[in-house]
Amino acid sequence: MTLNEILRNHAFTRGLSETQIATLAALASEVTFEENELILEKDQRSQSFFLVVSGSVSVELRTTAYAVSVQAVGVGEAFGWSALLNDHDTLFQVRAREHTTALRLEGTALKSACHRDTQLGTEILERALGVVADRVKATEIRFAEMCGVRV
Numbered sequence: 400m401t402l403n404e405i406l407r408n409h410a411f412t413r414g415l416s417e418t419q420i421a422t423l424a425a426l427a428s429e430v431t432f433e434e435n436e437l438i439l440e441k442d443q444r445s446q447s448f449f450l451v452v453s454g455s456v457s458v459e460l461r462t463t464a465y466a467v468s469v470q471a472v473g474v475g476e477a478f479g480w481s482a483l484l485n486d487h488d489t490l491f492q493v494r495a496r497e498h499t500t501a502l503r504l505e506g507t508a509l510k511s512a513c514h515r516d517t518q519l520g521t522e523i524l525e526r527a528l529g530v531v532a533d534r535v536k537a538t539e540i541r542f543a544e545m546c547g548v549r550v
Contacts, residue, residue, distance in 0.1 A: 401424075402424040402429070403420055403421060405429075405452060405502060406420045406424055406427065406450075406502070407420055409450050409452070409502075410475030410476070411475065411476070411477045411526055412450070412526075415522060416518075418516075419516065419518070419519045419522070422512050422516065423504065423512070426504050426508045427450075427502040427503065428502070428503050429452070429500060429501075430500070430501055430503045431500050432454075432498070432501070433495060433498055434495055434497050435494060436495045437492060437493075437494050438456060438493040438494065439478075439489050440492050441461045441489060441491060442489065443488060443489050444486070445482040445484070445488065446482055446506050446507075447479050447503045447505055447506055448480065448504045448509055448527075449477060449479045449503055449504070450476075450477050450501055450502040450504070451472055451473055451474055451475065451476050451478070451499065451501050452500045452501055452502060453474060453499065453500040454473075454474070454495065454498050454499030454500060455472060455473040455495075455499060456471070456472050456478060456495050456496055456499055456501075457471055457493070457495075457496050458491045458492075458493055458534065459491055459492050459493070459494060460491055460538075460541075461491070461492045466492070467541065467545075469491060469538050469541050470533070470538075470541075477527075477530050478493055478530070480527045480531055480534075482504075482509070483506055483509065483510060483524075483527055491534075
C-alpha cells in the first residue's frame, strides 16, 4: 500500500483533499517499533508527529519509581502532537505495546506545510486538538481512578 493510500484511509487524515494527502505523503516515512520499545521519552524535545497504522502504543506518565499508562493509542489514532508546537518538550513517554507501524511526519516540515496551505493547517489543527482533548480526558480518568473516584 502506498503512503497516499495509507493516508487516504487513516482516520486522522480521512477526508483531506488529494492535494493535501499528497503534501502529507511527501513528508511521511513509515517506521516500525518493537514491543516495549521506547519511542518518546519524557522531557524530550518533540520532533515528530505519528499516525498509528498497525499495533498500538502506550502513553505513560513516568517517574523515577514507576510508570503509569495513561492511554493506549491504536490503529487510526495519532500521538506526538507536541511536535506541532514550537520548542515544546513531551510531558509523557510513549512505548510500543506490541509490534507497531506508524507514519512519522517531521514536526517542522509539517508546520511549514500547514503555513503554506492554510486549509491543510486548519484541518491538522482541528484534528490535533481532538488528539489533545482525548489525552486530557484519558489523564483525568486515570487520575480519578488513582484517587478512588468511580468513573
